[in-house]
Amino acid sequence: MIDLREILLPNIPDDNENREISEIIESLISGIRQILDRDGINATPVLVGSTAKHTNLKNADIDIFIVFDRKFSERQMESIGLKVGHEVLPDGIERYAEHPYVSGHIQGRKIDIVPCFRIENNTRIISSVDRTPLHTEYVLSHLDEKRRNDVLALKLFMKSIGVYGSEIRVQGFSGYVCELLVINLGSFQKVLERFASQKGRLVIPDATPLAAKYRSPVVIEDPTDSTRNAAAAISLENLSIMKIESRLYLHSPSPSFFTKPQQDKPLPYMDRGTCIRIVTLPKPDLVDDVIYSQAQRARKILVEHIVEMGFHYMDSELYVGNTIEIMIETETAVLPAVTRHVGPPVDTPNSMAFIMKWKDGKSLRGPYVNDDRICVDAPSSVRDIETAISSAFSGANIGKNLDPVKGKARIIDPALTDAAYMVLGKFYSRKIRL
Amino acid sequence: MIDLREILLPNIPDDNENREISEIIESLISGIRQILDRDGINATPVLVGSTAKHTNLKNADIDIFIVFDRKFSERQMESIGLKVGHEVLPDGIERYAEHPYVSGHIQGRKIDIVPCFRIENNTRIISSVDRTPLHTEYVLSHLDEKRRNDVLALKLFMKSIGVYGSEIRVQGFSGYVCELLVINLGSFQKVLERFASQKGRLVIPDATPLAAKYRSPVVIEDPTDSTRNAAAAISLENLSIMKIESRLYLHSPSPSFFTKPQQDKPLPYMDRGTCIRIVTLPKPDLVDDVIYSQAQRARKILVEHIVEMGFHYMDSELYVGNTIEIMIETETAVLPAVTRHVGPPVDTPNSMAFIMKWKDGKSLRGPYVNDDRICVDAPSSVRDIETAISSAFSGANIGKNLDPVKGKARIIDPALTDAAYMVLGKFYSRKIRL
Numbered sequence: 104m105i106d107l108r109e110i111l112l113p114n115i116p117d118d119n120e121n122r123e124i125s126e127i128i129e130s131l132i133s134g135i136r137q138i139l140d141r142d143g144i145n146a147t148p149v150l151v152g153s154t155a156k157h158t159n160l161k162n163a164d165i166d167i168f169i170v171f172d173r174k175f176s177e178r179q180m181e182s183i184g185l186k187v188g189h190e191v192l193p194d195g196i197e198r199y200a201e202h203p204y205v206s207g208h209i210q211g212r213k214i215d216i217v218p219c220f221r222i223e224n225n226t227r228i229i230s231s232v233d234r235t236p237l238h239t240e241y242v243l244s245h246l247d248e249k250r251r252n253d254v255l256a257l258k259l260f261m262k263s264i265g266v267y268g269s270e271i272r273v274q275g276f277s278g279y280v281c282e283l284l285v286i287n288l289g290s291f292q293k294v295l296e297r298f299a300s301q302k303g304r305l306v307i308p309d310a311t312p313l314a315a316k317y318r319s320p321v322v323i324e325d326p327t328d329s330t331r332n333a334a335a336a337i338s339l340e341n342l343s344i345m346k347i348e349s350r351l352y353l354h355s356p357s358p359s360f361f362t363k364p365q366q367d368k369p370l371p372y373m374d375r376g377t378c379i380r381i382v383t384l385p386k387p388d389l390v391d392d393v394i395y396s397q398a399q400r401a402r403k404i405l406v407e408h409i410v411e412m413g414f415h416y417m418d419s420e421l422y423v424g425n426t427i428e429i430m431i432e433t434e435t436a437v438l439p440a441v442t443r444h445v446g447p448p449v450d451t452p453n454s455m456a457f458i459m460k461w462k463d464g465k466s467l468r469g470p471y472v473n474d475d476r477i478c479v480d481a482p483s484s485v486r487d488i489e490t491a492i493s494s495a496f497s498g499a500n501i502g503k504n505l506d507p508v509k510g511k512a513r514i515i516d517p518a519l520t521d522a523a524y525m526v527l528g529k530f531y532s533r534k535i536r537l
Numbered sequence: 538m539i540d541l542r543e544i545l546l547p548n549i550p551d552d553n554e555n556r557e558i559s560e561i562i563e564s565l566i567s568g569i570r571q572i573l574d575r576d577g578i579n580a581t582p583v584l585v586g587s588t589a590k591h592t593n594l595k596n597a598d599i600d601i602f603i604v605f606d607r608k609f610s611e612r613q614m615e616s617i618g619l620k621v622g623h624e625v626l627p628d629g630i631e632r633y634a635e636h637p638y639v640s641g642h643i644q645g646r647k648i649d650i651v652p653c654f655r656i657e658n659n660t661r662i663i664s665s666v667d668r669t670p671l672h673t674e675y676v677l678s679h680l681d682e683k684r685r686n687d688v689l690a691l692k693l694f695m696k697s698i699g700v701y702g703s704e705i706r707v708q709g710f711s712g713y714v715c716e717l718l719v720i721n722l723g724s725f726q727k728v729l730e731r732f733a734s735q736k737g738r739l740v741i742p743d744a745t746p747l748a749a750k751y752r753s754p755v756v757i758e759d760p761t762d763s764t765r766n767a768a769a770a771i772s773l774e775n776l777s778i779m780k781i782e783s784r785l786y787l788h789s790p791s792p793s794f795f796t797k798p799q800q801d802k803p804l805p806y807m808d809r810g811t812c813i814r815i816v817t818l819p820k821p822d823l824v825d826d827v828i829y830s831q832a833q834r835a836r837k838i839l840v841e842h843i844v845e846m847g848f849h850y851m852d853s854e855l856y857v858g859n860t861i862e863i864m865i866e867t868e869t870a871v872l873p874a875v876t877r878h879v880g881p882p883v884d885t886p887n888s889m890a891f892i893m894k895w896k897d898g899k900s901l902r903g904p905y906v907n908d909d910r911i912c913v914d915a916p917s918s919v920r921d922i923e924t925a926i927s928s929a930f931s932g933a934n935i936g937k938n939l940d941p942v943k944g945k946a947r948i949i950d951p952a953l954t955d956a957a958y959m960v961l962g963k964f965y966s967r968k969i970r971l
Binding site: 301302303339340342343344346347350351354374375376377415417418434435437438439440441443449450454455458462467468469470471472473474475476477480483486531532533534535537 | 735736737773774776777778780781784785788808809810811849851852868869871872873874875877883884888889892896901902903904905906907908909910911914917920965966967968969971
């Protein structure tokens with residue numbers, strides 16, 4: 104049997120860190136209040152996130168929202184929010200999620216100052232961050248100290264197996280989802296038992312009408328807004344990993360399920376008797392979620408294009424660091440010189456047009472009949488993977504911020520270099536935690 | 538406009554040939570009668586086939602059935618039939634279809650003497666050849682001289698485009714089906730118009746209950762046995778070719794649609810940027826239908842095995858000459874060194890067994906989760922096409938007569954030799970008549 108308190112001890116703030124966090128929060132809140140009073144702004148600073156809910160692991164960020172009265176326009180709210188943020192965070196830089204906000208550091212700890220509107224439970228929201236203060240209130244009033252430790256254990260477990268975080272890079276379980284799971288199911292152990300025995304989708308509560316409304320693999324009704332699925336970000340793959348790892352843990356519990364996940368590290372090319380290419384794109388200076396959603400879109404377009412060209416797709420991987428690296432693996436680097444064009448069914452009138460188009464030796468073979476189709480073998484328009492990849496993005500829109508830089512895409516054959524790539528490290532070490 | 542009589546003239550018997558055929562038939566019939574009388578056998582020689590129905594092209598075979606009373610046992614019928622056959626055909630050899638029969642030559646013309654039982658219309662048959670004399674009677678009483686020419690033109694057209702003959706090698710239209718088509722539809726022109734406009738299956742008559750009973754692409758109720766589909770042998774591909782060629786002919790009629798089909802000729806390897814291999818098997822001394830059905834089975838087993846192994850199948854071809862030649866074309870001759878094993882869905886209990894089996898570094902990568910499946914990458918068990926082909930027949934039954942010789946299968950890489958192969962000739966020149 105695992106003593107969860109023992110597991111948690113090195114991973115949660117000690118008294119020193121707790122004191123430090125309290126001091127930073129107090130000074131930020133009072134600093135913001137003073138500025139708002141000074142300028143006569145009807146708004147309130149509210150601590151949100153894990154430090155507000157006492158479900159913070161070591162070195163957690165501090166998130167403070169400035170909650171504006173609905174009399175303010177969105178533009179006013181945003182510009183005042185930024186101004187206040189910069190005043191209290193001298194090193195702050197502006198970032199953009201749903202609203203612009205200021206992100207900076209105090210004593211080496213990351214701080215976000217985010218403006219939002221005041222809303223009540225179950226009222227129409229103006230932006231999704233506006234709901235966050237309600238989450239804090241709900242969790243504070245539904246989670247006692249004992250169960251906070253269950254939340255911390257669950258977060259640690261999920262971090263360790265790589266499914267923690269609702270950002271697009273991860274598509275996993277948010278802190279709030281962890282809290283809702285423990286509140287609904289009772290404990291860390293009960294949450295894992297539920298995942299271990301769960302067939303198909305996970306839906307909480309059982310009777311929620313959201314299950315019919317949304318097709319996401321996990322549906323958890325947000326108690327502060329019954330029309331919202333708090334678990335919409337979670338991918339099928341992450342649900343599957345959580346099911347498998349829960350079963351492995353319950354089968355033989357071990358502290359290794361709570362250790363830090365293996366860090367991605369760059370690796371050079373290793374031969375799998377396949378064709379591996381890396382496409383790199385410059386990374387625009389934007390928040391991760393924006394980059395990742397466009398980079399994933401680029402990866403999807405690349406894969407679909409390669410398959411469309413006739414290559415046999417095996418796998419792909421994405422890494423976003425200083426540049427965007429998309430890796431694609433196919434069975435071969437070269438296609439046959441000939442491609443079968445399957446024409447219309449012989450029963451359709453345009454089968455005649457197809458024959459007329461291809462007669463007089465324009466094909467390598469045919470036209471011939473295959474079952475009920477008219478076909479020809481024609482020279483392949485593209486044979487090598489470099490040509491196929493280089494045309495993948497030309498007609499496609501790979502996103503507002505990546506489209507302008509797609510001309511700078513580079514295609515690398517990693518077998519021709521000794522260089523190590525992060526995306527290869529991620530690809531070669533893909534493995535569940537055992 | 539095409540004058541069909543002009544087309545037919547060089548392709549149907551002239552007066553000399555007609556006289557010669559009549560003389561051979563008369564002498565055979567009277568010779569057989571004498572033998573039967575001499576031995577006191579209650580049986581009657583009956584001329585069947587195209588010469589009986591006056592729908593014979595130049596140099597047609599002569600088929601004579603010896604119709605036995607039902608008092609005889611099958612063994613008696615067969616042994617007497619063979620004895621009589623050998624007496625009238627000195628160079629005759631025994632062949633085997635549904636019954637054994639004697640096949641020989643008189644004045645260079647092929648003659649078959651086939652024993653069968655006497656049956657009446659719509660009675661249960663003992664073997665399918667027993668029905669043949671009824672077909673002769675039906676056609677003689679339903680086809681006048683003018684429409685006989687339509688049948689001859691239809692046969693010539695079908696021979697030219699390669700869909701004539703119900704044998705397994707061809708899977709096409711029999712002479713009897715040609716006769717039924719003209720009897721039912723009225724003329725050569727009308728038959729082609731029907732094929733040209735036909736969508737989906739061809740069913741004659743429209744209301745026949747056989748259409749629901751059989752799934753064959755062509756259903757033509759046999760007027761001598763309403764439970765039988767006279768067109769059961771015809772493949773979808775041959776129906777499709779007939780539709781296309783009918784449309785091409787009606788679009789621009791030309792005598793070229795009645796010329797002899799191009800003869801298969803051997804060709805050496807030509808590079809299509811693909812992998813081509815030829816598997817040869819010794820040909821047992823049996824009638825074509827037996828060889829072809831087993832050779833097609835061998836080809837099917839080979840193709841399925843290669844696909845199962847992970848090769849990307851493109852095409853295959855079969856040629857039966859002095860040996861059996863099966864050609865197979867795949868995209869590559871070598872597979873990746875790694876194969877993804879897709880394990881059970883994570884929701885099933887045996888997903889755990891799969892993980893346990895593959896943990897401890899037994900895989901090249903993984904176990905990892907892909908959507909809702911647990912997977913590993915493992916070394917490919919077979920990588921080269923020669924190894925894959927050589928194991929194709931080992932566990933399989935490729936037919937009663939080919940199974941004993943499968944140990945003598947040879948795998949040829951035609952790119953390594955200058956030799957020409959009939960199967961390559963057939964493959965490279967696959968094309969509809971234009």
